[in-house]
């Protein structure tokens with residue numbers, strides 16, 4: 001019998017989002033002993049259960065209220081939502097947090113040799129895709145006539161196999177398109193992984209737990225995109241040095257023992273320090289420049 005006070009989170013079992021999802025939950029302090037063949041794993045230190053499934057099953061588990069939360073590509077849950085949504089006003093899920101991984105775009109691509117002027121060039125095309133609803137929504141809005149068929153894998157080989165004129169598939173680096181002689185002509189949807197929650201009543205105990213988890217997730221993301229920067233710089237160049245350090249708020253400036261001219265500057269920066277900026281700092285007379293990762297953060 002499942003304990004109603006335990007929070008259930010669905011994540012992808014094996015694929016692009018799996019490792020990052022586990023890493024995120026672990027960084028949030030959730031101890032999970034994952035076993036390869038196990039569908040559900042129980043955290044030892046928090047009332048949280050992790051359900052590991054194919055990513056296509058996560059939207060349904062969330063929308064049918066089988067789990068409380070899911071970590072899923074926005075593209076996948078939006079596609080399922082469009083598929084199910086008879087009444088567009090009916091909310092089927094809530095995005096609690098966009099996450100800092102699984103970034104990709106759903107794009108229309110055609111063979112490199114094919115001429116492309118604008119979307120109208122695709123009129124009456126046959127398009128292979130795993131995302132028919134997102135594709136239809138986009139092309140219907142743009143009033144483009146098209147035919148589609150579904151391929152849930154190897155979409156990129158459809159044009160060279162003579163099955164389709166174009167594809168509508170996920171792109172990140174563009175390497176898959178290039179390897180298959182295709183060019184990206186329109187981005188129809190931008191996606192990242194996100195933390196989603198089911199709708200409907202949630203017990204107070206679970207609400208508290210979800211809020212706690214959200215604060216921790218935000219802390220992990222913030223820490224990952226921040227750096228702790230330490231350096232020594234001439235006091236006379238303080239303002240010029242600080243102006244080079246974008247995203248740095250309220251730096252700590254302190255004396256250096258045995259040094260009258262130079263001071264130590266410490267700060268948390270929301271951006272990393274690129275080599276070019278470090279070189280400019282050096283020209284200003286800065287030394288001992290350290291850029292350190294931040295383990296955890298809470299504001």
Ligand SMILES: Nc1ncnc2c1ncn2[C@@H]1O[C@H](COP(=O)(O)OP(=O)(O)OP(=O)(O)O)[C@@H](O)[C@H]1O
Nearest residue numbers: 012015016017054055056073076102103104170172
């Ligand atoms: N090239 C990419 N770069 C970054 N993120 C991606 C990329 N391709 C896909 N994604 C994101 O990761 C999600 C999962 O991709 P994956 O390829 O693992 O799915 P899948 O093959 O359908 O997995 P499953 O076996 O769980 O059904 C996608 O829905 C998308 O949100």
Ligand SMILES: O=P(O)(O)OC[C@H]1O[C@H](OP(=O)(O)OP(=O)(O)O)[C@H](O)[C@@H]1O
Nearest residue numbers: 016153154170171172173174175176177
């Ligand atoms: O632009 P790129 O960086 O080349 O990424 C795009 C590829 O990534 C995804 O597939 P994935 O590699 O996850 O394999 P899959 O087709 O088995 O899902 C997607 O379906 C593309 O094929």
Ligand SMILES: [Mg+2]
Nearest residue numbers: 054055056057
């Ligand atoms: Mg899938």
